[in-house]
Amino acid sequence: MTADCPEHLLLRQLFDRAVEVADPIRSLAAHLPPKPAGRVVVIGAGKASARMAEAAEAAWGPCEGLVITRYGYARPCRGIEIVEAAHPVPDAAGVAATARMLDLVAGLNADDFVLALISGGASALLCAPAGGMTLEEKQAVNQALLSSGAPIGQMNILRKHLSRVKGGQLAAAAYPARMLTLLISDVPGDAPGLIGSGPTVGEAATAADAAQIAAEWQIPLPASAQAALSQSGVLAPEDPRLSKVQNLIYAAPSQSLAAASALAEAAGLKVISLGNDLEGEAREVANTHAAEALRLQAARKPGDAPLLLISGGELTVTRRGKGVGGPNAEYCLALAIALQGAAGIHAIACDTDGIDGAAEVAGAVIGPDTLARAKAAGVAPADALAANDAHNFFASIGGQVVTGPTLTNVNDFRAILIG
Template sequence: MTLDAPSLLRQLFDRAVEVADPMQSLAAVLPPKPAGRVVIIGAGKASARMAEAVEAAWGPCEGLVITRYGYARPCAGIEIVEAAHPVPDAAGMQATRRMLDLVSGLGADDFVLALISGGGSALLTAPAGDITLAEKQALTDALLASGAPIGEINGIRKQISAVKGGKLAAAAYPARMLALMISDVPGDDPGDIASGPTVGSTGDAARALAALNRWNVTPPASITTYLTAGGAPLAPEDIRLSHVQNVIYAAPSQSLAAAAELAQTAGIKVDILGDALEGEARDVARAHAAAALDRQAALPPGSPPVLLLSGGELTVTRRGNGVGGPNAEYALALAIALDAAPGIHAIACDTDGVDGAAEVAGALIGPDTLKQAAAKDVIAAQALSDNDAHHFFEHIGGQVVTGPTLTNVNDFRAILIQPR
């Protein structure tokens, strides 16, 4: 069976993104527009697209949504504000304050629709207590470099925020609220998506301090002081959250299933390794390379190809000074571990179109990846050591660049294995 492996892998990734596009998926879960005052709020990389989908169904609406720079969409009534991600900025903080003001003072007869997606943790910025934006930025940068999993990072964020961990919903009480969410977190916990602005926190300040210590992150003194004093928890049973309904309507599992269905129509056998994988990108890559080589060794000549699919959110512990992200680093480590094995190609991309902080979704690899690099005097092992995967793939033309995808269901990884 002859396949254009890179083209097929890109088609599978595009399909995974397509089914999570709010314009394709949100209308099915959107109720009829309630009577009375309706306010739309939201934050995340997909939130502007979600707002666009709401107005396509309900017509012009009142509201305010915060999205990443470059991810705005045209809306007739809902105001779209762009701000920084993954490290917050003043635009995000100012818009968050305006959002809190917008929902404060609503009554029991009013209705709030919250549109929440990945990226909202950085875009919704309201440091608690005396913590400054600069201190919040420094902590965010340190956490992103530490290799800590997203669940622990978000647990810390909730404790030092006046908007996360259910506090956005609390500000709107006693209004009724429906929060529609696109999951970008392993396990699809609503409290982890954008650090749960409409979901009470089950963590506490002591746990946040322990996580900082575990990942060798020393926060600014004001943050340590605030956490030592008890942080800013809001329990799930708080009365101010009693009028909130949280609904995840799009998740990584659905995107992987759609990609698997497309691959199966091409006669490929699919094995989904999981939609919630976590861990250091290079370590997971080595494990997946070993699994791919084992699967290939067991394939009889002439048998159909096998596709290994996985999702979740991998991490990178910053060791060097290069430019990269978990998907590109995974792809680079995978290429090194496969060592030019014939018949094995792979793609690793973030479905939001941004791998790390670069405007690159991820990368494609194949049996010739290391040879192409060597021909340009690019040393794969050195690039991995420097966390410089994006530049590595830029040199050999292996980057996947999508621009804003307007959705976010986390990492997408596919390894296509053909018989030797």
């Protein structure tokens, strides 16, 4: 990012604050009960799950267990085994680790206790293809979903019905043991069943609904996937095997946005929330936000406090080109094009897990000089947008935000500063 710009430094501080309050090492222990007597098994998956396991052991001491996280996101634990696997497209390491997790909870009895730690990313990291699906077929379906522009809720319904572990099936494998699932929400609306495709939460949507989603978003399903849908093991919400499970969301986008908003207000900004649960095509949302920013700027009077438009949620990208991009970078690129260098408007959009789409980049920042910098660098913003190549665009002009693994995941963070 452009480190010499005070507006961009402020926006980065707000983003960092949003990430900080969702760090499991700071927030998880308060939601743990005293460590139960008897056998305790800790399981989990997601981009924040290793950090969650680290926090659990900080409170409870060494524990038996297995947690799957993204490559590069492991944390030191004394008893819980941390396995790294691929995200957002699953790999053989995830398949093998998921099979071991199912074996670990098999045979537990009613006196045993399971702590499940689930965060965004578990949909890919927990991988147990249903029916006769191969890993390669599962990868192809997942890649098609990621490129389709489908909302996360619909993506995860299809994922559940093509899995042997999602949609409550992980909880069923541990039944009749007692289970507490602690969740970090990365989904608009904070529905527990959408976080990581709900491995410990029942699902009301049927296999027929899943097939309709595949048809609507033009997701090719091989014969093995169609067969898997006809034999779906997803649990209905009222299934008795879920009766021993308590699902608790303890960290969510709303909390992170509130913390960033408080910091902004302390810095003298007037904060306007656009919502913590926005969905939609990144470029279209950017156009709407640009129009609102210009409208509000035109209405400002001399002496008015600077404005901050803040929002969260999960935007999507329909892949049209062959570039390297993600919804946050594409949002920023489309926003810059729509603003056309408007003076006094700066913005940031980043994924709180540090990974935006197809690159090890959290997102991007823009300002009034973004298009001029692009012209000087010889890159065409409209061409980059058409090719879904936002990450390369911002790499060429110094507009990337790179954090490395943040060890948490409360979805997208967007802020537009209007001076």
